[in-house]
Amino acid sequence: MKDGKALFARLNEFRKRIKVDSFTIAGVRLTFSGITEEANHFREIVNRIAKVNNKSHEVFVISAHNIDEIKLIDKISSDHECEIFGCPTKEPGGSGANSAYILALLGVDTAVAGAIGEDEDGQLLESSLRQAGVNTELLYRASHYPSGKTTTIVEESGKRLIAVSPGINNEFHALCSYEDILERASNAKIVHLSSFAGKSEIQLQEQLASEVKGKSIVSLTPGAIYSKKGLDRLNGLIKNVDLVFLYAEQLESLVNRSSAKSFLGGGGVCDFLEALYKWRGKKKHTSPLIVVVKDAFDGTMKHTTRRFLSVGVGVSELDSYMHPEELEPNVRLDMPDSTGAGDAAVAGFLVGMLNRASMESCIDAAFIMSSFASTRVGARTAYEEASGNIESLDSFSDNQSTAIKSEVNVEKNTLIRVDNN
Structure with a gap:
């Protein structure tokens, strides 16, 4: 497993660069509006x-795996x-x-x-996860299809175009042992x-x-494929899910392509969330749902007037809605690629919830x-670089690293656990 102290140190450095005063795994101290007290359903x-x-x-992830x-x-x-520009890069991926x-790098006991x-790409996908400390016992392998791939075109602003070649991901339902998947899922927080x-994989997820x-708590990232x-x-x-993570345009797609559109009263994120929860009422859903809506970066954070994260909570009505206001106007930070940002x-939001953080702190961590x-x-890439040996981070001395580690250990609601050994 990678060195958690090094990752925390780099995140702390990053926190200072965007002029944030405190750090509770990324405690971005923004001004929040929309609610005045903790959402009961959250x-x-x-x-x-x-x-x-x-x-x-703590977390069991069922996901497509792509290069x-x-x-x-x-x-x-x-x-x-x-x-x-430059040479195309080849990186292990897959949303979940x-x-x-x-x-796993943050110390959360995680399995996939x-x-x-059974190809070079498959070896890279597995080794990357194992090196981070992820349990890969239920990562099924076969030779009759290649590993999944995506081609991602990224423009200078950070906007992306993604084309997916599913490969063996479409055979997951046939390769896996559902009994083993169910047992592992039932024994995860x-x-x-x-x-x-693939359609069969969606059906498997529905049944599970x-x-x-x-x-267990069930969270879902529908992505563009499910949202449409x-x-x-x-x-x-x-x-049957408790949390949904999606981008604003995906929320719009979910609502506009369904009977929930009849409840739509406006064009903002809050309006689409209200329509979604009213649709849940019509469908007689009875359990609370948290919806985390992500907004795309503009590439540089030079004009951060758009709210990056909004959270809605409710059952059959939108009971609570929270969003951060804009960052300080003098923040300047290049963000060349938004691949994997969502x-x-x-990861940030879930690790916050695992540590019983407030909704605001979970948003901080996610941001x-x-x-x-x-x-x-x-x-x-950023996490791979940041999780190397602590000695390789020339911007931090041993004394600084020790001070950061001590800060983490004494923080009552700390969201990153640091191994003292």
């Missing part, structure tokens, strides 16, 4: 996590010819897999399930699901979510983890 779900004992893992080929260009536009990687090919391209409901199906077609899955946000991931090209 605390209810957090308390459910805290009450779950005797579990094999990301990332190419940088000047802009993404139809009928626009451009030159690729990226979250699992970061969670998925499918990889949080089961995190991310999208697959229904069977572990009440035993709309809420009605995803009802079998949505009704996955890092998921900093996400923005830090975007400082390098590739979903995991």
